[in-house]
Amino acid sequence: MNIVFPQTPLRLREREPIEILVTVNGKRVTVRVDWSAAASLSGGDSADAIRQYFQPRRHEVERAITAHLHARGIPVSGVVDMGLDEMRGLSPTA
Numbered sequence: 001m002n003i004v005f006p007q008t009p010l011r012l013r014e015r016e017p018i019e020i021l022v023t024v025n026g027k028r029v030t031v032r033v034d035w036s037a038a039a040s041l042s043g044g045d046s047a048d049a050i051r052q053y054f055q056p057r058r059h060e061v062e063r064a065i066t067a068h069l070h071a072r073g074i075p076v077s078g079v080v081d082m083g084l085d086e087m088r089g090l091s092p093t094a
Contacts, residue, residue, distance in 0.1 A: 001025060003069060005062050010054055012047040017081070018054070020061065024069060030079050031065050037084035060090045 004023040011019040017032035039045040042053030054061060068086055 001070060003066055005065075010051060012051055014047055018050065020065065022065060022069075024074050027074065028078060029069075029074060031068075032079060032081050033061075033087060034081070034083050037082075037087055040084055041087055041090060057090050061087075064089060 002025050006021055006023065008021055015035050017034055018038050020031040020033070022029045022031055035050075038050045038054070042050045044050065044053070064082070064087055065080070068080060068082060072080075074080075
């Protein structure tokens with residue numbers, strides 16, 4: 001499985017899932033991280049707090065996404081939803 005993470009900024013809109021674009025075997029896949037999961041991990045409920053938490057952990061986020069895709073494959077819809085349980089391995093709040 002060839003997984004590429006284009007270096008695009010996080011798409012953050014208040015109270016909506018965080019969207020991360022990924023290319024898997026040449027197909028565009030959108031990975032969505034639940035807002036409440038991101039807020040729980042970051043310790044804050046604002047776009048700024050979430051961005052500050054996720055940006056330095058981009059590599060860890062990519063590893064979590066890669067593990068998810070290897071374990072579950074690519075959904076036909078092209079959308080992967082990830083919750084708190086799949087993101088718990090990220091570093092704690094700094």
